[in-house]
Amino acid sequence: MKNTSYKYLIALILAGGLSSCRKNLLDSVPNDRVSSNIFWKTESDALLADNALYTDLDGTNIFTWDALSDIAHTNQNFDTQAFIELGTYDIANAKIYNEWSAAYTGIQATNYFLENIDKVSSTNTTLINRFKGEAKVLRAYQYIKLAGFFGDVPLVTKTLTIAEGQQVTRTPVSQVWDFVDKELSDAAALLPASYAAADKGRITSGAAWALKARADLWAGRYQLAADAATQVKGYTLYSSYQNLFKYAAENNSEVILDKQFLKDSYSNGVFALLAPYSQKNAQSYYVPTKTLVDAYETSAGKNINDAGSGFDPYHPYDNRDPRLRFSVYVDGDILPSGIAFKPAPGSGTADAIGSTYIASTTGYNIKKYINTEDYANPSNSGINIILLRYAEVLLTLAEAKIELNQIDQSVYDAINTVRNGRSDVKLPNIPTGLTQEQLRQIVRHERTVELAFEGLHLFDIRRWKTAETVMTGPVYGITYADAGNKLVTVQVVSFNRVFDKSRHYLWPIPQKETNLNPNLKQNPNW
Known part of the structure; x- marks a missing residue:
């Protein structure tokens, strides 16, 4: 594909x-x-229309979501998105409107497809049903996002006229979750478990089950989530976390759903978006925070603040969970251009904090998806953007069973597989005999570090109801030794996050939408 x-x-x-x-x-x-x-006459028409639906999947915008959580930061304080971090946004915020609009654009496209696919003259019912299954999954994907962002949203399952669109009302989120759950179950029965090489990247039955597991977990329907996770067959962890987001690993055994790109034909600008400024003036739009970096354990499997952890604040990146250096550019890393990353203030490099407003304000940059092959033309990347992978399914299974207090060996196995199931990530197994609360904190930790910069953490801190705690106060970056060998921690200048628990767990319905349709009642306290 x-x-x-x-x-x-x-x-x-x-x-x-x-x-x-x-x-x-x-x-x-x-x-x-x-x-x-x-x-809508031939199977070829159906194929072309089906292919078109995939363009509405998310791409590089998934990084923006993590930058609205505690693990990353919108690097330029005057960006519209930064107002969400600051808690100063309102119903007219462009970021919020764009997410709403993009999701419903995808929904409208799938609705139109499903209304017309049966016009195609074909005796190949398996193929036509497969197309329907793909469309159903793509539509459910959009509703999962909308429910996570806004709560109650209009549940639209047919194409609407302008007049009809001005009359729709918000559907209770519980009914949206009901629809998604059934839609994905139905789709799974229509889809194959795998495809031939020419169709790699298409939605499988496993993708339907994995998305169902995600949706049910977010909805707090833990038994359904656990059951769906066990139905995801034929996937395994890729052998190398370091290479998971590189070209050579595309379409590997762990990827369940991704947005497919092709250099020169249908490219993305992920390198230009995320790489350090020294890399041909890349933009560092979204950057990691100290909160995330400190969350990675030491190689002994201990929190960096624990006694006996082995953490050395003067060499903070040594003897750490390998996923840290596979996910984040830290001091001394070699960049695609061949130079060393030196972000400390006064280092004299283009990446030094304060050298330009574009350089990372935290002294960290995202490393996932930054490939040497894209250095020559940073805005012309063909790397696929992963939207769902098997590690998430394992952690979904573990979290759902922990919340159900169904703690058995499968919970430990799922977490330990993520911690040490790759050739380049070998953290110690978690201890046995832990309480429900201890395991809850462990699985949340594993989701945070394993899935960093994959667009999930914002939704996690909302459903865990921890955003009110972690999304307040200053944003911190690197800790470095100054000229006097004193440790100094960078604080992002003039930036103080605010999270109002009375309203910020849900975004407001965009003003453009409520102006057009007063039937769309606003979320509380907006």
Whole structure:
């Protein structure tokens, strides 16, 4: 699918262009679209339309969500998104509107697809049903996000006229979760477990079950989440965490759902977005925080503040959980250009804190997805963006069973597999005989460090109801030794996070939407 997903764009343009050659202008088909009178005829039409649905999956915007949590930060204080961190945003915030709009664009596309797919003349019911299953999963994906962001949202399952769109009301979030749960169960029955190489990247039955597990976990339906997680078959952890987000590992055994890109044809700008400023003026838009870096254990499996942990504040990145240096650029790391990353103030490098407003204000940069192959053209990356992988499923199973107090060996196995199931991540097993609360904290820790910068942590701190604690106060960065060998911790200048628990657990319904449709009642205290 990597090489074919977006060829539909060319096909549609050609179809429209050919129609303009007709002599009778009044009978011609508009050349900026494909008429439904000539489309929806063949299996090829269905394939092109199905491919188009994947373009509405999230890509590099997943990094923005983590930058609204405690583990990352929006690097430029004047960015619209930074106002959400500061707690000064309102119903007119562009970031909030864009997320709402993008999700419903995807929903509208899948609704239209499902209303028209049966017009296709085909005796291959397995293929048509597969297309339907893919569309159902893609629609459910959007609703999972919307429920996590906004709570009650309009549950729209058909294409709407403008007049109808101005009359819809918000559906209770419990009913949205009901819909998602059933939709994904139904889709799983229509989808194959795997595909041939030419169709790698398409949605499988495993993706439907894995998304169902995510949705049920977020909804607090822990038994359903655990049951769905056990249905995810045929996936394993990739052998190397360090290489998991590199080109050579694309479509590996751990990836369940991703957004597929292709350099030169359908690219993304992840390198330019996240890499340190010294790398051809990359933008460092979203940067890790001290909160995340300090969360990585030592190689002995201890918190850095525990007695006997082996942590050395003068060499803070030595003898740590390997996932730290695989996920975050820290002092001394070699960058794609071949130079060393030196972010300390006064280091004299382009990455020094304060050298420019674009350099990381915390002294850390995201390393996931930053590949040497993209250095020559940072805005033309073809790396796939992973949206769901098997490690998440294992941690979902563990968390759901912990919340149910169904603590058995499968809980320990799931967590320990994530901690030491790869050739380059070998942390000690967690001790046995732990209490429910102890295991709860461990699985939350593992989700935080294992899945950092994968777009999940914002939703986690909301459902755990910890945002009111972790999203307040200053943002801190690196701790470094100054000229007098005194340890100094960087604090982001003029930035103080605020989280109002009476309203910030849900985003407001965007003002543009409530202006068009007063039936969309606003969330509490907005």
